[in-house]
Amino acid sequence: MTVTLADIEAARRAIAGHVVRTPMLPAPKLSALTGASVRVKYENMQVTNSFKERGALNKLAALGAAERARGVIAMSAGNHAQAVAYHAARLGIPATIVMPVTTPFVKIEATQAYGAEVVLEGESLTEAQARAEASARERGLTFVHPYDDPLVVAGQGTIALEMLEEAPELDMLVIPIGGGGLIAGNAVAARAKKPTIEIIGAEAALYPSFWNALNGEHRPVGGPTLAEGIAVKNVGVLTLPIVRALVSEIVLVDEAHLERAVNAYLTLQKTMAEGAGAAGLAAMLAKPERFRGRKVGLILCGGNIDPRILASIMVRELERENRIVSFRLTIPDRPGVLGVIATRFGQLGANILEVEHSRLFLDVPAKGVTIDVTVETRDAAHADEIARALAADGYRPQRIDAGAAME
Amino acid sequence: MTVTLADIEAARRAIAGHVVRTPMLPAPKLSALTGASVRVKYENMQVTNSFKERGALNKLAALGAAERARGVIAMSAGNHAQAVAYHAARLGIPATIVMPVTTPFVKIEATQAYGAEVVLEGESLTEAQARAEASARERGLTFVHPYDDPLVVAGQGTIALEMLEEAPELDMLVIPIGGGGLIAGNAVAARAKKPTIEIIGAEAALYPSFWNALNGEHRPVGGPTLAEGIAVKNVGVLTLPIVRALVSEIVLVDEAHLERAVNAYLTLQKTMAEGAGAAGLAAMLAKPERFRGRKVGLILCGGNIDPRILASIMVRELERENRIVSFRLTIPDRPGVLGVIATRFGQLGANILEVEHSRLFLDVPAKGVTIDVTVETRDAAHADEIARALAADGYRPQRIDAGAAME
Numbered sequence: 001m002t003v004t005l006a007d008i009e010a011a012r013r014a015i016a017g018h019v020v021r022t023p024m025l026p027a028p029k030l031s032a033l034t035g036a037s038v039r040v041k042y043e044n045m046q047v048t049n050s051f052k053e054r055g056a057l058n059k060l061a062a063l064g065a066a067e068r069a070r071g072v073i074a075m076s077a078g079n080h081a082q083a084v085a086y087h088a089a090r091l092g093i094p095a096t097i098v099m100p101v102t103t104p105f106v107k108i109e110a111t112q113a114y115g116a117e118v119v120l121e122g123e124s125l126t127e128a129q130a131r132a133e134a135s136a137r138e139r140g141l142t143f144v145h146p147y148d149d150p151l152v153v154a155g156q157g158t159i160a161l162e163m164l165e166e167a168p169e170l171d172m173l174v175i176p177i178g179g180g181g182l183i184a185g186n187a188v189a190a191r192a193k194k195p196t197i198e199i200i201g202a203e204a205a206l207y208p209s210f211w212n213a214l215n216g217e218h219r220p221v222g223g224p225t226l227a228e229g230i231a232v233k234n235v236g237v238l239t240l241p242i243v244r245a246l247v248s249e250i251v252l253v254d255e256a257h258l259e260r261a262v263n264a265y266l267t268l269q270k271t272m273a274e275g276a277g278a279a280g281l282a283a284m285l286a287k288p289e290r291f292r293g294r295k296v297g298l299i300l301c302g303g304n305i306d307p308r309i310l311a312s313i314m315v316r317e318l319e320r321e322n323r324i325v326s327f328r329l330t331i332p333d334r335p336g337v338l339g340v341i342a343t344r345f346g347q348l349g350a351n352i353l354e355v356e357h358s359r360l361f362l363d364v365p366a367k368g369v370t371i372d373v374t375v376e377t378r379d380a381a382h383a384d385e386i387a388r389a390l391a392a393d394g395y396r397p398q399r400i401d402a403g404a405a406m407e
Numbered sequence: 408m409t410v411t412l413a414d415i416e417a418a419r420r421a422i423a424g425h426v427v428r429t430p431m432l433p434a435p436k437l438s439a440l441t442g443a444s445v446r447v448k449y450e451n452m453q454v455t456n457s458f459k460e461r462g463a464l465n466k467l468a469a470l471g472a473a474e475r476a477r478g479v480i481a482m483s484a485g486n487h488a489q490a491v492a493y494h495a496a497r498l499g500i501p502a503t504i505v506m507p508v509t510t511p512f513v514k515i516e517a518t519q520a521y522g523a524e525v526v527l528e529g530e531s532l533t534e535a536q537a538r539a540e541a542s543a544r545e546r547g548l549t550f551v552h553p554y555d556d557p558l559v560v561a562g563q564g565t566i567a568l569e570m571l572e573e574a575p576e577l578d579m580l581v582i583p584i585g586g587g588g589l590i591a592g593n594a595v596a597a598r599a600k601k602p603t604i605e606i607i608g609a610e611a612a613l614y615p616s617f618w619n620a621l622n623g624e625h626r627p628v629g630g631p632t633l634a635e636g637i638a639v640k641n642v643g644v645l646t647l648p649i650v651r652a653l654v655s656e657i658v659l660v661d662e663a664h665l666e667r668a669v670n671a672y673l674t675l676q677k678t679m680a681e682g683a684g685a686a687g688l689a690a691m692l693a694k695p696e697r698f699r700g701r702k703v704g705l706i707l708c709g710g711n712i713d714p715r716i717l718a719s720i721m722v723r724e725l726e727r728e729n730r731i732v733s734f735r736l737t738i739p740d741r742p743g744v745l746g747v748i749a750t751r752f753g754q755l756g757a758n759i760l761e762v763e764h765s766r767l768f769l770d771v772p773a774k775g776v777t778i779d780v781t782v783e784t785r786d787a788a789h790a791d792e793i794a795r796a797l798a799a800d801g802y803r804p805q806r807i808d809a810g811a812a813m814e
Contacts, residue, residue, distance in 0.1 A: 020432060022430075023429075023430035023432075023449075023452070025427060025430075025452055028454050029454075042430075044677045045430070045432060045676075045677070047435055047436075049677050104785065105785035105786060105789070106785070106786075109786075266679060266714070267714055269452075270451045270452070270456050270678060270679035270710035270711075271677060271678055271679065272673060272677035272678065272679070303677035304677075307673070307674055307721045307722075307724070307725060308721070308722065308725055308730075308731070308783065310718075310721065311717075311718040311719075311721040311722050312718075314714045314715070314717065314718040315714075315715065315718050317714070318714060318715055323513075323715075324715070376715065378511070378512035378513070379512060379513075379516075382512070
């Protein structure tokens with residue numbers, strides 16, 4: 001192997017005290033959900049809220065005085081950017097981060113806040129990458145690769161050392177896989193410490209780069225995913241052989257499972273996982289028979305998710321559970337009718353969230369009106385009970401919400 | 408004192424291994440936000456997601472065989488219910504939980520899921536409490552009080568022992584205060600271990616029970632609060648003298664600060680705090696000069712918040728930051744105009760979330776229409792830039808969102 005247990009143990013000494021030894025806790029609710037015995041390693045509790053600090057710091061700490069003085073450069077619009085910026089600033093190393101011109105302002109700002117210079121170059125990650133590498137050569141800067149560097153891979157591998165110290169009984173680690181740095185480092189560490197442990201990779205179904213490489217397939221790679229942290233089009237040159245040697249299976253996770261996993265972390269574990277951070281749990285939800293009864297360690301590798309997306313995931317889940325439902329009712333268009341209906345919903349124990357009137361539908365009599373009432377219910381049975389009561393009252397209720405559409 | 412350090416150390420031995428030794432971590436982002444040096448104790452990572460397990464288990468563990476066989480009863484619609492239910496089930500003790508008839512189904516279900524019998528009795532918490540105490544007498548059950556019991560108070564106090572072991576440099580603990588069990592136990596433990604440490608209570612401004620008792624005031628108590636876990640109308644008989652002796656100040660927190668604190672935990676710390684759980688941080692936001700420069704330990708005491716409320720807090724915060732803004736535009740009512748406007752928003756870099764038409768406003772010409780367009784922006788400056796561009800285009804934009812209302 002190009003990265004050895006000794007490298008990872010050296011990394012551990014190099015970063016000790018400067019990254020958080022994150023908590024690992026049993027997760028009885030996720031265990032009940034999956035039928036496995038689940039422990040979660042909370043890498044989202046690092047200062048910049050992802051595991052990327054371990055690899056970045058291990059790389060920075062290895063630089064000589066002259067390299068430090070010249071500075072470092074990295075390409076990333078996400079967690080790697082913040083990790084490099086934060087630790088470079090802490091060590092007094094000038095840092096330049098190249099991001100594609102399309103990067104959302106909030107990510108630029110988060111990285112600048114750690115004191116890095118952000119340069120917007122290139123339309124895509126690939127282009128930005130090329131620019132960053134060119135800049136590194138021209139300006140004599142050290143390039144900090146997000147995964148294809150033995151020091152970075154060794155840094156990430158320190159997670160498994162901590163996990164197996166605290167829970168030597170684990171017989172499986174499920175690890176998100178993008179460029180492969182996280183899984184490669186942890187596969188080396190875990191298999192060296194406990195040769196019988198199984199390593200499973202969780203890869204976004206829209207970005208099956210390792211799946212294709214390992215299985216000789218050519219599934220299409222691309223598209224908008226909730227797991228943008230592992231949306232990587234090319235496998236790592238350094239990481240691929242390690243993954244091939246030590247990882248027993250790649251599980252592809254689709255967007256629905258990623259969304260469910262993010263929601264499960266939030267509502268059951270009270271913690272915020274980004275899509276990529278929840279990919280391991282998503283794999284367990286996607287293929288439960290593969291994990292049932294096993295002692296599984298999950299690396300919740302990052303928590304940087306856009307609050308608006310998280311809010312929308314939570315509301316969609318409530319709709320799926322029929323705790324938020326919408327009814328379309330046809331009612332006579334005269335004073336007082338809405339009052340009667342609103343009162344009726346109240347009697348049925350439904351809390352009205354939104355009312356929308358429409359007079360434009362042609363299937364409604366000219367003197368009638370259609371209203372869409374969105375209510376909060378206790379559960380699916382309660383939603384059905386309300387529908388029956390409204391039908392008995394003659395309102396001809398139609399369900400028009402997500403929960404109904406899925407039935 | 409009716410509860411001593413020795414009681415708390417005994418509690419620690421009694422509950423060791425059966426409750427989570429929760430992580431405590433430095434919170435650099437909350438430190439930057441408040442100007443203090445903040446550490447957070449994550450009691451929301453207990454299995455039932457609140458500190459209540461410590462007191463409940465300490466009480467249950469102290470019962471004799473005959474008492475265990477007869478069973479226990481508690482009154483709570485919240486975290487105490489789940490804590491008693493979970494540990495009673497684990498110990499094989501029959502548990503009855505009395506809840507008011509108005510309790511949301513999801514809370515009933517969560518408690519039943521731990522194997523407790525849930526009985527709905529009484530219109531209010533006070534009534535339910537009376538019924539539970541009566542049942543306890545009639546049926547010979549042991550009543551597990553949520554705070555007014557020395558064993559419960561001693562159990563809660565184990566948190567401060569863990570905090571001061573890991574961070575002996577703390578010079579202040581900020582602790583949510585409802586019935587006073589959490590703050591009383593931890594004040595005893597912390598002041599015994601470190602007599603110079605200051606203890607501050609964070610009480611909901613709508614429920615200033617301790618504030619009134621300590622300051623001889625009669626502020627009104629009641630109303631809907633985000634911090635329902637500390638919405639307690641009467642101070643504890645056991646806890647009041649301890650609080651009077653050991654707590655240096657009560658800070659009242661209003662709903663806006665509670666909401667900001669919940670949001671800060673979520674977006675900065677990637678963790679879910681319920682309103683009561685975030686009250687300590689809310690106190691720091693409410694009275695920053697009291698905490699600036701100090702080494703502050705916060706107890707994030709619970710994470711059980713309704714997902715819909717959390718989603719709405721997140722979206723409201725985005726509105727406040729002008730990252731979600733709504734414009735009302737007056738446009739001619741003819742084909743193609745919406746297309747032109749939508750394209751214009753796109754050019755300006757604003758992502759359209761919602762469009763609403765209205766033809767009913769009388770201040771709009773008969774051939775005109777008003778549309779409300781809600782968009783996502785990069786930040787407040789971007790929102791202003793969009794407003795200026797729309798004005799220059801002649802659309803007479805009016806801001807109708809929360810952010811604008813606050814200016």
